[in-house]
Amino acid sequence: MAGRIDTTFAKLKEQNKSCFIAYVCAGDPDITTCGSIVEALIEAGADIVELGIPFSDPLADGVVNQMAAQRALEAGTHTTDVLELIRTIRKRSEIPIVLFTYLNPVYTYGFKEFHADAARAGADGVLLLDLPPDEALQNQELLDTTGLESIHLIAPTTPPGRVREIASEGEGFIYYVSREGVTGAREDLPAGIREHVEAIQAVSQVPVAVGFGITTPEQAATVAGIADGVVVGSAIVKMVEQNAGASDLPQKIRDFVKPLVDAVKSV
Amino acid sequence: METKPDTLPDAHGHFGTYGGMFVPETLMAALTELADEYGRAKKDDRFQSELEGLLREYCGRPTPLYFAERWTEKLAGPKIYLKREDLLHTGAHKINNALGQILLAKRLGKSRIIAETGAGQHGVATATVAARFGMECVIYMGAVDMERQHLNVVRMQLLGADVRAVTAGQATLKEAVNEAMRDWVTNVRNTHYILGSALGSHPYPMMVRDFHRVIGREARAQILEREERLPDALVACVGGGSNAIGLFHPFLGDEGVRMIGVEAGGHGIKEGEHAARFQGGKLGVLQGTKTYLLADEDGQIQLTHSVSAGLDYAAVGPEHAWLRDQGRVEYTYATDDEALAAFKELCEVEGIIPALETAHGLAHMRKLAPEMGADQIVIVNLSGRGDKDVEQAAKYLLGEEEA
Numbered sequence: 131m132a133g134r135i136d137t138t139f140a141k142l143k144e145q146n147k148s149c150f151i152a153y154v155c156a157g158d159p160d161i162t163t164c165g166s167i168v169e170a171l172i173e174a175g176a177d178i179v180e181l182g183i184p185f186s187d188p189l190a191d192g193v194v195n196q197m198a199a200q201r202a203l204e205a206g207t208h209t210t211d212v213l214e215l216i217r218t219i220r221k222r223s224e225i226p227i228v229l230f231t232y233l234n235p236v237y238t239y240g241f242k243e244f245h246a247d248a249a250r251a252g253a254d255g256v257l258l259l260d261l262p263p264d265e266a267l268q269n270q271e272l273l274d275t276t277g278l279e280s281i282h283l284i285a286p287t288t289p290p291g292r293v294r295e296i297a298s299e300g301e302g303f304i305y306y307v308s309r310e311g312v313t314g315a316r317e318d319l320p321a322g323i324r325e326h327v328e329a330i331q332a333v334s335q336v337p338v339a340v341g342f343g344i345t346t347p348e349q350a351a352t353v354a355g356i357a358d359g360v361v362v363g364s365a366i367v368k369m370v371e372q373n374a375g376a377s378d379l380p381q382k383i384r385d386f387v388k389p390l391v392d393a394v395k396s397v
Numbered sequence: 398m399e400t401k402p403d404t405l406p407d408a409h410g411h412f413g414t415y416g417g418m419f420v421p422e423t424l425m426a427a428l429t430e431l432a433d434e435y436g437r438a439k440k441d442d443r444f445q446s447e448l449e450g451l452l453r454e455y456c457g458r459p460t461p462l463y464f465a466e467r468w469t470e471k472l473a474g475p476k477i478y479l480k481r482e483d484l485l486h487t488g489a490h491k492i493n494n495a496l497g498q499i500l501l502a503k504r505l506g507k508s509r510i511i512a513e514t515g516a517g518q519h520g521v522a523t524a525t526v527a528a529r530f531g532m533e534c535v536i537y538m539g540a541v542d543m544e545r546q547h548l549n550v551v552r553m554q555l556l557g558a559d560v561r562a563v564t565a566g567q568a569t570l571k572e573a574v575n576e577a578m579r580d581w582v583t584n585v586r587n588t589h590y591i592l593g594s595a596l597g598s599h600p601y602p603m604m605v606r607d608f609h610r611v612i613g614r615e616a617r618a619q620i621l622e623r624e625e626r627l628p629d630a631l632v633a634c635v636g637g638g639s640n641a642i643g644l645f646h647p648f649l650g651d652e653g654v655r656m657i658g659v660e661a662g663g664h665g666i667k668e669g670e671h672a673a674r675f676q677g678g679k680l681g682v683l684q685g686t687k688t689y690l691l692a693d694e695d696g697q698i699q700l701t702h703s704v705s706a707g708l709d710y711a712a713v714g715p716e717h718a719w720l721r722d723q724g725r726v727e728y729t730y731a732t733d734d735e736a737l738a739a740f741k742e743l744c745e746v747e748g749i750i751p752a753l754e755t756a757h758g759l760a761h762m763r764k765l766a767p768e769m770g771a772d773q774i775v776i777v778n779l780s781g782r783g784d785k786d787v788e789q790a791a792k793y794l795l796g797e798e799e800a
Contacts, residue, residue, distance in 0.1 A: 186697040187571065189578040189684065190421040196565060209695050233419060233682045238696030260419045260682065268409055268417065269687070285423035287585060292425070310423055311583040 134226040134254045135279060135302040138177055139337045139358060148354035149303075150175065150394045151339055152387060153230060153363030155182035155198035156215055157207025159374040164202075165218055167370065170380040172223050174387035175395070179219075180257075180361065183212050183231035190232075190259045192314025194364040197371060209239050213251040220252035228255040228281060228302070242274040249277025255302040257281040263296055281305055284330055286320070297334035303359055304330055304338045314364045316343035324356045331358075347393035354397040362390055405719070410599020413722065415715035418598045419682045424578075427585045432600040434505055439607070444500060451496055455529070456486040458611065462619035462776070467746045474766030475629065475773035479749070480616045480644065482780050487522050489752065489781030490609060490640045495522035495591055497608035499530050502589035509533045509588040513577040515542055515570035515636070516707030516754060517549025518781055519593030524558035534558040537576040539569040542706045548785045567700055570636075570710045574684050594637025595714035598685030602715050609643025616776055617647050624774060630655040632765065633778040634757040635728065636672070636707050638714035640780035645726060655727070658717060659761040661703035662730035672701040673730040674713040675721060681712075688715040704733040704789065705753035707781075731760035737793050739763055740783065752781035753789065 132140070142149050152171040156164055171179055184199035184207055191199070216227055229248060236244045236258060248256065256278045263282050266272045279302035284293055287310060297304055306327060309320045323340065330338050339359030344350055346365075353360045369386045373379045410416045410432075418428060438444040452458040460481045469477045482490040495512075502510060510527045513536075514520030520536040527534035536553055540562045543550050553560050562568075563576045574597070581590045595605045620628055631648060633641035635658035648654045663671035671677065678689040681696060690712040691699040703709040720726040731739070739759035743751050751759060755778070762777050769775070783790070 186566065187575055187683065189575040190423075190582060192579070200566075203697060234692065234698070235696035237682055238679075238692060238694070259421055260685070262418065262420070262422055262425055265409070265418050268411065269414070283422040285421075285425075287423050287426040289426055296422075307421075307423060310585055312579045 133279060134224060135178065135228070138226050139303065142177065148357060148394050148397060149177045149337070149339065149359035150391045151178040151180055151341070151359050151361040152176040152366055153180040153182065153361060154366055154370065155184055155195065155202050156212040157184055157202030157205055158198040158367070158370055159201050160205040161207055161211045161215055163379060165215055166380040167383050168219055169222070170384040171387055172225055174384045175391035176225070176387065178226045178228060180228045180230045180363070181212065181216070183209060183229055183235055185232040185235055188232060190312055192312040192364060194315070194368050194371065195313050198367045201374070209235055213247055216248070216251040216253050226254045227252065228257060229253050230257045231259070233258050233261045241272050242276070245275050245277045253278060255279040255281045257283070257305060259283070263299055283307055286310055286326060290329070293330055294333045297330055300334055300336040303336050304334050305361065306330060306338055306340045306357070307342045308340050309342055311342065313342055315345040315368065319349055319352060323353070327357045347389045350390050351393040351397050354394040360394050405716070406599060406603050410603065412716045412719035415686070415688050415718045416599060416602055417687050418685065419687065420598045420685045421582060423582045424585060428598055428600065430505065431501070435501060435600055435604050438501055438504060444504070448497055448500055452493065452611065456492050456496065457484060459615045460484050462616055462623065465747050468743065471746055472763060472766035475769040475771065475775045477762060478620065478628070478774065478776045479779040480612060480776055482612060482640065482778060483749070483751065483755070483782035487518070487525050488784065489518040489522070490612060490643060491519045491522035491593060492525065493611055493643070494593065494605050494608040494639065495519065495526045498589070498591045498604070499526040499532070502532070503530060505589060507587060507589040509584065510591055511535045511537070511577050511580050511588055512591045512593060513537045513570065513573035514593060515539070515573065515709060516705065516752065517542070517546040517553065517785060518707065518752070520558070520560070521549050521552045521556070523591050523593070524553040524556035527558065528556045535580065536560045537563050537573040537580070539567070539573050540564045541568040542570065545789055546706055546785055547788070569706065571698065578684065594639045595642045595716060596637040596684065596686060596712065602686065605639050606642045606646060606716060609639050610646050612640065612643040612778065613645060613647035616644060620774065620776060627651050627654055628774040628776045629653070629769065630657060630765070630775045632657045632659065632758045632762055632775060634659050634708060634754050634780065635713060635717060636661070636710050636754060638717045640778050642714060642716055644776070644778045649725060656725065657761060657765070658726055658728045659757045660713070660728060660730040661705060661708035661757055662732040662735070663702040665732060666730070669700040670702050671730070672703045672709050672711070674711070675728040676730055683712045686712070686715045688718045689713050704736060704793065705757065707752070707754040708757060729761060731757040735760035737790065740790055741794055749779070750783040750787070751779060752783045753786045755780045
């Protein structure tokens, strides 16, 4: 049975449109407000929501996402609260939900149990930033991913042979990290994205989304012309940071995301 | 004959269930390249002889194995020998690894060096070899550590390094590692990360261990020459565990040699008050490796405390976790107070000012002594000198006496 992620990409492919994937950190600025923010992302037209489970030591993240994780943890966000948030979203929406985090929170929860419980709550996929697929295969306790699709990363530094290996095992979609560096907004898009994405698409069973550093509608439109999906994360998180505490925060997020979605859909 | 052949880690960096390569995809190619190049360098006689030559002439190896006569008398237990890594260039064992890694960086064609540092000893060692080889050098250091190890900050700056303060989280060693990793992810094509302990992703735990094995190799030959027998026990402090693994590893096959690693007990084994991973820790994954670490029920890394910046870290090197499971090495801890008392005693009895990290091993020696006989022998790794710690120590020790 095709899951929500596959169905969404298939539908967009029929329409010849790219997928807009919006990232926010669960529990930022607190778990209740975050629920309203996710609702605003859906209203703005996001196709997939990526929810970060905050981790104390996010070494692949830039300062914006680090601070978001810190706010979420200081607000008392536990892994179980994130699962509860997913259940709440599921009451109103069938939007695909991908969890985005580091291995230790998942490992501590129990790898298999986490996958099962998150799936039961309504999550569709999980991306673990510090778990390369080959490492996962070498740890008995990391083998059972039943319930969630494992989203894998490919980087500009990933050699072609390895691209083929990762892409051929891909589930849901491949997340192509558009540049060497941590998450966070950049002024320009790196050269060579198109070549990289095409090379991955040539060997991948699943769609290819591009993220890390996409900030403006112009950048989003450019990437939408190249890839099957566009991920915007830190730029949205920064809006949350700048407007945390504002009563119209969800409205502000919707107003910020809508032009990004429109840009992606204009291509 | 040295030890039984060491077969660990496996090709992917696993020590049993521990270790591995838990890193963002961007770093996988660089780590694989590093592991491959290290594999070639290890078998390359020219690399080894260049390293040996520099260790001898630039760093001052071999370091003495010193019989601590007055301390032995005072503790009235076994004969105590100190492996004098404090006499090495830059004042600690750390340069063994920094030198090995910068030679590798040169082979890899990298022009820029980054490192994290806690106590500053690894930062100083890295800044030193970067100056020696004319490479650009950036050192990440927690803002709290910069304050408590100010002397080392100045040393690094004199050596031409750019010391960058890390203010996130607890602003100590763990945050410095995060920041170094972020730099590396961003600049991986021209930069080599000289990780300073037997920690992190493969190949670091193996490589750092191998570069420090010279400590144990020398100590083993020296004690055999001096006493015509092997020691009964080895004692070393364990933060990430590089000095300990360097001393222990060449003795692993010597069944009669007991080995004891000493973690930082801080104010005692209470949450957030210590850095003794084998006391309050659990299995998890942090900064590239699967090992014992201090985390809460959600897997969030907990605060740690130790009077010594070099031991103030939430995870232990993966090979130590494996050796503990095997029952080959025992792990215990010493509190801040115990370490400070041992620090003071060594100053007064032997005229040696040890590093506060090292003092944790010395503190355990004081507890061990009454259990052992005069015909027995213990080697304690004097992993570093304490010049950097005199202000800290004065605050605790002199302050206490005045009060």
